[in-house]
Amino acid sequence: MSEKSGHWLNHYNLLMFEEIDSTNEEAKRLAKSGVSGNFVIWSKAQSAGKGSHGRYWNSAYGNLYLSLLIWPNFKAKQAAQLSLLTAVSISNFLTKFNKDDKLIQHKWPNDVLINDKKFAGILLESAIKNNIVDWLIIGVGINLVSAPNLCSYQTTYLHKEGYSKLLLDQLLNEFMKSFDYYFNKWLQEGFEDIRKEWLAKCLKLNEVITISVGRERISGVLEDLTSEGYLKLVLPGGQICFVSAGEILYNIHQPNN
């Protein structure tokens, strides 16, 4: 990774809070108030942390909670790529602290896992005008010192997984350096290299997965990630299906393919 692009603090206004309802909500309030420029909103804790699919995100002190507010001016369908880019930004900097990064996996579309357990989640929110993204909020939660026990999936935190020397402000700085690098790369060169990096750590690549899309469930072999950031599935009958949004289900009995 090159440092040529300069320090990330030159590109973002940093707002810090001891505790707030949700950094995504604060970012939204800022966006609607008509601020200009990019922001990073960082809070030590959240009283109403938001997860994807309307879930609650447990936000105790010690973990990282931040939201990026950017004004990218790109087509709405490109926004999904930013979630994948953020996942790559997280997995990439972690290799600096623990060279054995083989167990880090990207779970489409917005999770990062170590050894099948989730430690980071990403929540995108945006305002779209005439098919163009006006503002985009990228909410990032990274478990550093604790993780909630959940029934729906297994969780972990970085200190437990061999990153015990990592401090919270260092985690913020390393993540932001990495994000700044990949975001500039994306602006200049597009998604292709980032797509390949994401795919290299894709959870369950070439395996049968089940995705819930609204009320529907689709099972098939996860074969590829498209240039738009969609999943390519091969269904049991051989048909190809592209999925732009949904959730890969854990602990589901997979049909024989």
Ligand code: BTN
């Ligand atoms: C997920 O469910 O995986 C997405 C979790 C996103 C959590 C982060 S924490 C910082 C930001 N503020 C929020 O309220 N949510 C996101």
